[in-house]
Structures are given as structure tokens and as C-alpha cells.
Amino acid sequence: MPHLRRMSRDGITIVRWLLLLYIMLLPACRNVTTVTVPSLITPTTFNSPMQDETSLHSTLDAHRFVTAAESFPLAYETAKAWRQDAEWYGIIPFTSIERAFAIPLDNSDPSWFFRFGVPGGKTDYIVEVVNGKVVGTNETMIPGYIEPLLEELEPLGDKWIMMDNVVVLERYLKEENSLLVQYPHMLVDYRLAKPKGQLHPVWTLYNAQNLAKPIFIIDAITGKALSVE
Numbered sequence: 001m002p003h004l005r006r007m008s009r010d011g012i013t014i015v016r017w018l019l020l021l022y023i024m025l026l027p028a029c030r031n032v033t034t035v036t037v038p039s040l041i042t043p044t045t046f047n048s049p050m051q052d053e054t055s056l057h058s059t060l061d062a063h064r065f066v067t068a069a070e071s072f073p074l075a076y077e078t079a080k081a082w083r084q085d086a087e088w089y090g091i092i093p094f095t096s097i098e099r100a101f102a103i104p105l106d107n108s109d110p111s112w113f114f115r116f117g118v119p120g121g122k123t124d125y126i127v128e129v130v131n132g133k134v135v136g137t138n139e140t141m142i143p144g145y146i147e148p149l150l151e152e153l154e155p156l157g158d159k160w161i162m163m164d165n166v167v168v169l170e171r172y173l174k175e176e177n178s179l180l181v182q183y184p185h186m187l188v189d190y191r192l193a194k195p196k197g198q199l200h201p202v203w204t205l206y207n208a209q210n211l212a213k214p215i216f217i218i219d220a221i222t223g224k225a226l227s228v229e
Contacts, residue, residue, distance in 0.1 A: 060166045060169040060170060060173075060180075061165065061166060061169060061188060062184070062185045063107075063108065063109065063110055063187055063188075064109075064110065064112075064165075065109075065131045065132070066112075066129075066130075066131055066132045067164050067165055067166055068091060068112055068164055068165040068190070068192070069160045069162075069164040069165075070132065070164075071112045071114075071129040071132065072114065072160045073160075074127075074129050074132070074133070074134050075088075075112070075114035075116075075127040075129050075134065076088060076114075076158065078127045078134050078137060079114070079116040079125055079127055082116070082125055082137070082139075083116075083118055083125070085118050085119060086116045086117070086118055086125060087116060087117055087118065087119065087155035088114065088115070088116055088155060088156045088157065088158065089115045089116060089117055089124075089150060089153050089154075089155055089156065089193065089194075090114075090115050090153070090156055090191070090192040090193035090194065090201065091112060091113060091114055091115065091190055091191060091192040091193075092113040092114075092115050092126065092142065092147055092191065093113075093189040093190060093191050093206060093208075093211075094107075094110045094111060094113060094189060094208075095189050095206070095208055095211055096113075096142070096146050096147050096191075097113050097126070099146050100140070100142050100143060100146050100147075107187060107208065109130065109131070110130075110187070110189075110208075111128045111129060111130040111135065111136075112128070112129045112130070113126055113127070113128055114126070114127045114128075114129065115142075115147075115193075117150040117155075121150070122141060122149070122150060122151065123139055123140070123141055124138075124139070124140055124141055124142050124150065125137065125138075125139050126138045126139075126140065126142075147191075148193065148195065152195060152196055153193055153194060153195060153196065154194040154195070154196055154198075155194075156192075156194055156201055161221070162192065162201055162203075162220035162221060163203065163218070163220050163221070163223060165190055165203070167223075168190075168203045168205065168216070168218055168220075169188070169205075171218060171223060171225070172205060172215075172216045172218075175216065175225065178216075179207060179215055186207060186208075186209075187207070187208040187209065188205055188206070188207070188208065189205070189206040189207075189208040189211070190203065190204070190205060190206075191203070191204040191206075192204075192220060200219050200220060200221040200222065201219075201220040201221065202217060202218070202219060202220055202226065203216075203217070203218050203220045204216070204217050205217070205218075213228065214228050215228070216228065
């Protein structure tokens, strides 16, 4: 009997040690589960804001995240809030804005400057859009030695029907001696306008580092290249 009781006590002792070991290991097991499961879920559920932004980035224009056509609705809505009779007259090169206001702009992340006016008016309403956001407006008058006056232009309507800027770049890449072929990261500046007497709006491209002469002029509707004067 004493022998059996000693064996029973020994058995109880072993069970107690096993229970203690299980209790000690239980938090560690919970920790392993807590760390492992999120690490498996995170890559499929987390979207980086930077990834969302760069998904809009044009592969042809290395300096702009959002195209002109994508930016237009924001500018148009802002102009209509300024004046219900506002009319759209195109896009002004950012280098023209630099000259008009005598201020240097951030050329590493250039804005789109949309130009508006009202019938019979001479005052420009400029809406600045960058990366899908309106970041500024200005009611001013762009000097005629920098940009054509409003009275020399035709309004472009209330809808985007033109070639987008990246389509223009694709077309320019096919041109003989295209600077974009030689310098794919060249900073391009754009003008979109419809001079009076012109059938369609016209895109004019510039090398932003050399404004003396346009590098490409194209009919914004037909895609026909025009002579560079």
C-alpha cells in the first residue's frame, strides 16, 4: 500500500508539472498566433497612399502625376463657382505664369494652369491644379507679350474633347528628331488654345528649359502635326 500511495503521489506530481508547463507555454502560443496572422493579412488589405498616387503617374510625362484631361473637371467646376458665365480658354504654360508673376515655381512638380474668362471681359481667371487638387486661383490679366489676349482666342466649350497631353507626347515621340527620344525625362511645357480663325484648338509643346522655339505643334482634334515656325 505505501508503494502504491508513493506511485500515486508521483503521478499527481507529474500531472501538476504538466499543467504548469502548459500554463507557461499558453501565452507564448497566443503571441505566435497574434504576430503571424496579421503578417499574412497585411499585404492584401493595406493600400499605400503613395502607391495610389503613383498609379496615376504618366509613363510619358515624368513630371506630372495627373493628365490635363483628368485635371480639367476640377478647374472647370472652380471657375463656374467664380462666375457662372465663365468660359474656358485653354491651358497656359507654367513658364508663362512664372514670367507673368515674376515668381519661380516648383518645376519638379509642375501644375496645370487652366485659363478662363467671361464674354466681353479682359480679365483672366487662372485655376491651378496639381496632382488632382485645386491648389490656387488668381483673377488677373496676363500681358499680351507673354500669352495671347483673351480677345484673340476662342473659348473651348464646357467639355474635354481634345487629345490629352500624353497622347500628344505619344505622337511627338514618332516625329523625326524628337527630343523626347533623346531626353525621355525632359521637362515639357504645354499650351492649349484656339486662336481666332483656327478651326480647332492647338497644342504647343516647349522644352521648359528653352522657350525660344516650340518643339511641337499639333491640331488637338485631328492629331495633324503643324509646322513649327
